[in-house]
Amino acid sequence: MKILPRSAFGQTVLLIGFLLLINQVVSYVSITLYIIQPNFQQVNELLAKQIRVVFIDIKDSELSPAMAEAFQRETGIGVYREKDAMRLGLADAVYLEFRSAQMSELLDGPAEVRITQGDEYLFWIRPPQAPSLWVKIPFTGLEQSNFVPLFFFLVILGVLSVAAGWLFVRNLNRPLRALQHAAEDVGRGDFPEPLEEEGTTEIMAVTQAFNHMSKGIKQLEDDRNLLMAGISHDLRTPLTRIRLSAEMMSEQDDYLKDGIEGDIDDMNAIIDQFIDYIRHDSKDKAELTDLNVLVDDVVHAETPSDRQVTFMAGEVPQLPLRYVAIKRAVANLIQNAIRYTHGNIQVCTGVEGKHYAHISVCDEGAGIPEADMERLFQPFTQGDKARGTEGSGLGLAIIKRIVDTHGGKVQLINRDTGGLQAKLLLPLSHKSK
Secondary structure: OOOOOOOHHHHHHHHHHHHHHHHHHHHHHHHHHHHHHHHHHHHHHHHHHHHHHHOOOOEOOEOOHHHHHHHHHHHOOEEEEHHHHHHOOHHHOEEOHHHHHHHHHHHOOOOEEEEEOOOOEEEEEEOOOOOOEEEEEEEOOOOHHHHHHHHHHHHHHHHHHHHHHHHHHHHHHHHHHHHHHHHHHHHOOOOOOOOOOOOOHHHHHHHHHHHHHHHHHHHHHHHHHHHHHHHHHHHHHHHHHHHHHHHOOOHHHHHHHHHHHHHHHHHHHHHHHHHHHHHOOOOOOOEEEOHHHHHHHHHHHHOOOOOOEEEEOOOOOOEEEOHHHHHHHHHHHHHHHHHHOOOOEEEEEEEEOOOEEEEEEEOOOOOOOHHHOOHHHOOOOOOOHHHOOOOOOOHHHHHHHHHHHOOOEEEEEEOOOOOEEEEEEEEOOOOOO
């Protein structure tokens, strides 16, 4: 499982967020090293000087009560024995190892520093000049909460920067998303209106190239449709004349007449398949359709009198389908099963997984070699002799093209019990245009 996003949008936002995080950390460290730490150093030096002043004339670690009271009244600095200091808040003070080491260096001897944080910010210092005494030094304007606005400001700045980067990348990717949807439409045979050329110069150049390509492909598609329509029209005219000529043949030539009419019917069927392959009902609009009703209609229409085709309807919600196109695809599957196999044919519907509904046509034929299955979806490709060699080889190509326009899949599966299962997978949600 990959943790990092794969999209350019996600990677860009992640990069911006990572760079901003580094910037915040560097800023915080810089403020600590060049602003907060020098200030703390100055505070320590000031405390050390005050300690020296307090004990400048002290001998034998004693300070007269009158002097201590006067000194506290004038400076706010109190000197207490450990018992009295404990009662006044020393017991709740936090020991600071780093400050103690600094103070020991400044006072030229082992010193201990503790801090009380509450309504009042107090430094408790046991100086080397009087190890039995504790000096209480109050500080104002140095409460820990004063640093919270700085941290809060850095967090807000980071969030706003990430949000601005997200909006910037989103606007940058909007033309790419439109380009993606348009490319998917062209791949399905739909040709949207030219995309609006917006965004950066690179994206505008890609959009312009795509519009030009889409226009060229549409022109090729229109030319091909026109060419096939002209060919089919021109072919049907001589075929009709041949049929009329065959009708006027003498009775002793009936065997020739039947052969000619059969060939004419085959040629008309092949022409119809050519037209179906090119048209594939791309102009139809997808509408919510009851799949079981559609398949049931096709089964009744395509079942010959001498074959048995059974239909087993499953529970399938209504699907967005091009009705005529799907009917043609199902009819082609049933016709292939009837033409190339003997025995019973079973058609069933149902839901497969969470995203697809399926239509399955199962026969009792010889199946298809696994190596040939992908090849059979190519135009003008026919199966092996076991499946027959009649027709133009467009049947499965037509089916695949129709299903592709719906965003679905076509699968051919050799059954364990013998025969072939042809399965159409159609998305439950709307994907076709």
